[in-house]
Amino acid sequence: MSAVGHGHPNVRRRLLGVAAAGAAWAMGPLSSLPAFASGQPKPLPPEVSELLPELKVRGGGLLRVWGFQVYNAWLWTPGGGPYDPARPFALDIEYLRNFTAQALAERSIEEMRGQGRGSEAVYPRWLAEMQRVFVDVKPGDRLTGVATPERRARFFYNGVFRGEIADPAFTDAFFAIWLSERSSQARFRDLLIGKR
Numbered sequence: 001m002s003a004v005g006h007g008h009p010n011v012r013r014r015l016l017g018v019a020a021a022g023a024a025w026a027m028g029p030l031s032s033l034p035a036f037a038s039g040q041p042k043p044l045p046p047e048v049s050e051l052l053p054e055l056k057v058r059g060g061g062l063l064r065v066w067g068f069q070v071y072n073a074w075l076w077t078p079g080g081g082p083y084d085p086a087r088p089f090a091l092d093i094e095y096l097r098n099f100t101a102q103a104l105a106e107r108s109i110e111e112m113r114g115q116g117r118g119s120e121a122v123y124p125r126w127l128a129e130m131q132r133v134f135v136d137v138k139p140g141d142r143l144t145g146v147a148t149p150e151r152r153a154r155f156f157y158n159g160v161f162r163g164e165i166a167d168p169a170f171t172d173a174f175f176a177i178w179l180s181e182r183s184s185q186a187r188f189r190d191l192l193i194g195k196r
Helices: 009-020 046-051 101-115 123-133 168-179 186-192
Strands: 055-065 068-078 089-095 142-147 153-157 160-165
Touching: 046 142, 046 153, 055 089, 055 186, 068 168, 068 186, 089 168, 101 123, 101 168, 123 160, 123 168, 142 168, 153 168, 160 168, 168 186
Parallel strands: none
Antiparallel strands: 055 068, 068 089, 089 142, 142 153, 153 160
16 A cells, blocks of 8 residues: 555655654634644544643644645644643644555654664664554544653544553654654644744
């Protein structure tokens, strides 16, 4: 199964890259979100809301690459306040294209490597963990990643719990793909953290 629906290999590589970098605070009501934000965020999965009822939308929107719509993503932080990687948060992604779980996991490792996070010694374990909790996605599917107070990464597929990766180093490296200043999608990162 092809990771994306477009035949040109460069387009596939670029879309996979942003899908993983693309797998928000002190903002006002949702009506004040950027005009190019796509629609409204959907409620977080009930299990996330019960675990972290204080989470509110910080920012987000629609990621496009070369005119292709890739996904809508929204960052949820405590009270909708400024992003703090030491505090719990959720990243909710609604995919608009097809991606395989394997492609998402492999591209995530590439993004982590590009940021200098993790090491060659841990990448095989992290790759296996992601392949365990990720699933193939199609347009309309949602993957929600949660950084818990204990710095664990919990994952939900269309609101259903898929699994947890109980490694704080992985949690930091994974969410840094989108939220670090070194993100390969700096403009989209600014949307998530409420800078745009």
